[in-house]
Amino acid sequence: MKRFPVSIPGVTVYAPDAAEVRSWLNLHPRLIAGTGHRPNKFPKRSATRLPELTTRFLRDNPQWQKYDPMGLYDPRGWAAAVVFAAGWLAGRKVDAVIAGGAIGWDQILAEAALMLGLPLLIAIPFQTQDSMWPRHVREVWLAQLRRADRVVCVTDVHDILTPGARSTRDLDPQGMKDAMDRRNKFMTVHLHRHMDVLPDLFVVALHDGSSGGTGNCVRDCRAAKLPMTSVYADFLAELCPTTTARAKTPPAAPVPLFSPEPAGIRGFQGEYRWLSNFWRLSRPVKLSGIEFWTVEAAYQAAKTLDLDDRRHLATLDPGDAKRYGRTVKMRPDWDSIKLDVMTQLTRHKFRDPALRTRLLSTGTLQITEENTWGDTFWGVSRGKGQNHLGQILMALRHEIANEQQAQ
Ligand SMILES: Nc1nc(O)c(N)c(N[C@@H]2O[C@H](COP(=O)(O)O)[C@@H](O)[C@H]2O)n1
Numbered sequence: 001m002k003r004f005p006v007s008i009p010g011v012t013v014y015a016p017d018a019a020e021v022r023s024w025l026n027l028h029p030r031l032i033a034g035t036g037h038r039p040n041k042f043p044k045r046s047a048t049r050l051p052e053l054t055t056r057f058l059r060d061n062p063q064w065q066k067y068d069p070m071g072l073y074d075p076r077g078w079a080a081a082v083v084f085a086a087g088w089l090a091g092r093k094v095d096a097v098i099a100g101g102a103i104g105w106d107q108i109l110a111e112a113a114l115m116l117g118l119p120l121l122i123a124i125p126f127q128t129q130d131s132m133w134p135r136h137v138r139e140v141w142l143a144q145l146r147r148a149d150r151v152v153c154v155t156d157v158h159d160i161l162t163p164g165a166r167s168t169r170d171l172d173p174q175g176m177k178d179a180m181d182r183r184n185k186f187m188t189v190h191l192h193r194h195m196d197v198l199p200d201l202f203v204v205a206l207h208d209g210s211s212g213g214t215g216n217c218v219r220d221c222r223a224a225k226l227p228m229t230s231v232y233a234d235f236l237a238e239l240c241p242t243t244t245a246r247a248k249t250p251p252a253a254p255v256p257l258f259s260p261e262p263a264g265i266r267g268f269q270g271e272y273r274w275l276s277n278f279w280r281l282s283r284p285v286k287l288s289g290i291e292f293w294t295v296e297a298a299y300q301a302a303k304t305l306d307l308d309d310r311r312h313l314a315t316l317d318p319g320d321a322k323r324y325g326r327t328v329k330m331r332p333d334w335d336s337i338k339l340d341v342m343t344q345l346t347r348h349k350f351r352d353p354a355l356r357t358r359l360l361s362t363g364t365l366q367i368t369e370e371n372t373w374g375d376t377f378w379g380v381s382r383g384k385g386q387n388h389l390g391q392i393l394m395a396l397r398h399e400i401a402n403e404q405q406a407q
Pocket of ligand 1: 181
């Protein structure tokens with residue numbers, strides 16, 4: 001098949017599982033991911049409190065007016081929508097935003113994030129997502145991709161070209177749909193379930209209740225029990241106070257964005273990343289003579305007596321080791337020894353004098369391995385869990401403090 005050059009000028013595009021993406025996610029534990037309608041599902045401009053259109057392109061182009069009835073891409077429509085999105089984001093404890101790059105709400109949310117100076121990741125379905133849009137929308141797209149911290153592309157456009165395609169505009173409709181679906185899943189349920197690094201992800205949807213792209217994404221998020229709210233009713237209330245337009249679903253009950261903060265250390269992110277089992281050790285720990293550079297990889301290796309699996313685990317980064325550990329043949333007594341294994345590995349990790357000092361400097365703070373991936377054994381997820389890793393760390397801290405006092 002013919003290969004087309006598809007780079008986006010001035011933009012570095014990453015694969016979803018790239019290390020640069022993971023490290024960005026690591027840096028920003030409280031994330032908002034946005035999904036929402038294209039302009040054709042926004043209310044008519046006459047239903048809003050916006051004045052006459054100012055852009056000639058929009059005024060003189062009935063076909064485009066049909067697609068963008070609100071005049072969202074007219075400067076005043078754009079500004080009103082972006083101010084609404086920024087107002088919603090502002091004041092919420094959000095570290096960063098993930099947006100989809102699509103025409104409509106996706107771009108509005110991205111613009112609001114940029115306006116507020118919030119770090120932004122844009123996830124695009126394929127490299128030529130913009131190819132069907134008019135020039136002014138393509139300009140917004142490109143400018144936002146250039147200003148975003150990270151751009152993730154989930155599908156190579158070559159995989160969705162029609163047979164015998166003559167350009168990258170010749171796209172298979174089902175392929176495009178699948179790519180958009182993949183993009184939505186990447187930025188919501190995939191991150192929520194599989195990115196062990198993420199402590200908190202909240203979805204904000206501009207959804208009028210209809211089926212379609214946004215509807216599909218909202219359905220997936222609901223099925224995954226991902227915390228989510230729709231801001232459509234608020235959007236109508238602000239922009240169309242006297243309108244007859246109504247959200248097809250009632251406004252969502254107010255939801256606390258992220259779980260309330262208990263005192264102490266909750267989650268091993270940011271300044272407390274070193275508490276995580278994913279932290280690289282200053283000296284490797286040995287198991288069957290094999291060297292492991294993270295507690296995670298060593299712990300996963302301890303699950304099995306198979307030496308080939310252990311050797312392989314020693315070569316993996318902690319995230320991959322965690323996943324691989326789910327596939328190994330477990331030693332029969334694993335359940336009875338795993339707490340002890342984790343305690344010994346944690347002890348080894350904190351033989352490092354710098355880490356000992358850091359652990360002691362947390363004083364008497366409660367240490368909770370809070371997570372959103374449902375680990376209620378080692379941590380606490382959605383308010384529930386035994387927090388064994390936190391307990392081990394606190395017991396070790398107590399032990400080190402006693403040792404120091406005795407010296
Ligand atoms: N998951 C999915 N399936 C489709 O068939 C799609 N067209 C999309 N598109 C994305 O959904 C948003 C727009 O949704 P509306 O159809 O306007 O409700 C936007 O993010 C598109 O990229 N997604």
